[in-house]
Amino acid sequence: MRGGPGWAAATLALPAFQAAPALAAVPAVRARFLPGLHGVGRPDRVALTFDDGPDPESTPRFLEVLAAHRVRATFFLLGTMLRRWPELGRQVVDAGHEVAVHGWAHDNLLLRGPVATVRDLARTRALIAEVTGRTPRFFRPPYGVLTGAALLGALRLRLEPVLWSCWGRDWTPSATGDTVYDTVRAGLAGGGTILLHDSSCTAAPGAWRSALTALPRLLAECRRQGWTVGPLGAHRDPAR
Numbered sequence: 001m002r003g004g005p006g007w008a009a010a011t012l013a014l015p016a017f018q019a020a021p022a023l024a025a026v027p028a029v030r031a032r033f034l035p036g037l038h039g040v041g042r043p044d045r046v047a048l049t050f051d052d053g054p055d056p057e058s059t060p061r062f063l064e065v066l067a068a069h070r071v072r073a074t075f076f077l078l079g080t081m082l083r084r085w086p087e088l089g090r091q092v093v094d095a096g097h098e099v100a101v102h103g104w105a106h107d108n109l110l111l112r113g114p115v116a117t118v119r120d121l122a123r124t125r126a127l128i129a130e131v132t133g134r135t136p137r138f139f140r141p142p143y144g145v146l147t148g149a150a151l152l153g154a155l156r157l158r159l160e161p162v163l164w165s166c167w168g169r170d171w172t173p174s175a176t177g178d179t180v181y182d183t184v185r186a187g188l189a190g191g192g193t194i195l196l197h198d199s200s201c202t203a204a205p206g207a208w209r210s211a212l213t214a215l216p217r218l219l220a221e222c223r224r225q226g227w228t229v230g231p232l233g234a235h236r237d238p239a240r
């Protein structure tokens, strides 16, 4: 159900609401109590997600690899990047991928006030809809930091917060295709959500190459395991 209140009810039902960000940052806790937030979907599927684009230096390279493998993914966009490169945002959608809200800039929401947080979310959601013609369904905060204000803002904007179940640590200067593949694979299971980055605008320059190098091997491994790789929307709602 689009914008359904299930995740919000689960989150708000936590005994100490303000503790939610801290608890949600612990993967095991997320997986146990907040499977939707953890990105857990059908066991025969894996969701593939990219953060921090669109970026003309790197996003087209990821689009090429995904097209070659006939795989669609979810791109969590930054408003500041999309405003600079709107045509690239349209290319992502035209290639069949899902677009979602990462944030306006790449701020840690613990350092933004509640009003600014909600304004950032609304502004990014509106820009994505205006530029791509698609209304985003999902929201992933920078650094995975979900504050109370971000959760309430997402609820108001009918955005579903989603983090990830495994990542490649592809933003570090020492990351290589091998380290990204091994790190993702160690945490990957059927039903999981992979986090990679199609831009290094907030990371070590050129770090995206590690994710790009690992991507074909990761897709091959998912095929070998019998997992269908796709965007979050299909992960949650296979009929889409």
Ligand SMILES: [Zn+2]
Residues within 6 Å of the ligand: 051, 052, 102, 106, 142, 143, 202
């Ligand atoms: Zn990010």
